Amino acid sequence: MVQVEELTYDYTALISDDLFQEWLRYDGTDQATVKPVLLEAAIRSAEDYCNAAFGTKTFAAQFDNVCVGKKYFLPYGNIVSVDAAVRVDGYGNEVALTLNTDYFVNGLKDKFIRIPTERYSTGGNDFIAYKFTYTSGYADPADVNASVKQAILQIAAENFENREDSVLGESVSVFPDSSRIKLNPFRKRLL
Numbered sequence: 001m002v003q004v005e006e007l008t009y010d011y012t013a014l015i016s017d018d019l020f021q022e023w024l025r026y027d028g029t030d031q032a033t034v035k036p037v038l039l040e041a042a043i044r045s046a047e048d049y050c051n052a053a054f055g056t057k058t059f060a061a062q063f064d065n066v067c068v069g070k071k072y073f074l075p076y077g078n079i080v081s082v083d084a085a086v087r088v089d090g091y092g093n094e095v096a097l098t099l100n101t102d103y104f105v106n107g108l109k110d111k112f113i114r115i116p117t118e119r120y121s122t123g124g125n126d127f128i129a130y131k132f133t134y135t136s137g138y139a140d141p142a143d144v145n146a147s148v149k150q151a152i153l154q155i156a157a158e159n160f161e162n163r164e165d166s167v168l169g170e171s172v173s174v175f176p177d178s179s180r181i182k183l184n185p186f187r188k189r190l191l
Contacts, residue, residue: 001064004075007133011043011055014141015149023153024160034160042156045175046148051188052077053137054144054152062088062131071106072113072130077188079111080135088129095127110188148186151179 020026020039047054053076063072066087074082082105085097097103104114113132138144154176 002075003062003064005060007058007060009055009057011040012141014043014055014138014144015039015152020153020156024157038156038159039152042152042159045155046152046179046183047076049175049180050148050183050186051075052186054148056080056135056137056139058083058133058135060131060133062129064129066127066130069117070115072115072132074111074113074132074134074136075188076136077110078137079107079109080137080139082111082113082132082134084133085113086131087127088131090126090128094131097130145186147182151182154179154182 017035020035024035026035043054057076059074059076061072061074082099085099085103086094087097088094099105102115104116105111106114111134113130115130158176
């Protein structure tokens with residue numbers, strides 16, 4: 001089992017306020033306070049759908065049920081860096097691991113952690129989990145694909161126009177089908 005906690009996030013400049021207003025055909029007369037909420041919710045919806053990070057984020061991921069020789073795939077890629085790695089014993093004590101000695105980071109954008117079999121030693125305590133802290137996403141918003149940005153804008157616009165869940169038997173989609181189509185190539189598998 002994997003538990004993931006988002007520690008920080010930054011969506012600065014991913015989609016400018018000017019672009020968002022133009023997309024909404026917003027005239028600036030009212031509802032200015034709801035726009036940032038809708039935009040962040042749309043970005044998070046796209047990230048959840050794709051199992052990816054489109055802003056810059058830091059996460060802590062804990063993998064329970066430690067196994068020798070197992071690969072640990074980090075969720076919410078594009079992984080920029082693995083900042084810390086620890087083993088957790090049954091008492092909650094943490095032992096820091098050393099990169100390229102106790103663990104190795106492999107993969108291109110979707111990275112995984114490999115713990116060499118010969119480095120697995122409990123030293124009398126049974127290790128029950130590995131915990132990794134890492135940075136994910138895109139530091140430069142220009143690197144985020146235009147199709148992803150368009151899908152986010154469509155989700156935000158749909159939520160701006162249709163704020164209710166349903167209308168007497170008619171379902172109102174808050175995640176447009178065209179957004180799904182645009183995001184499908186960027187979906188990452190969950191392991």
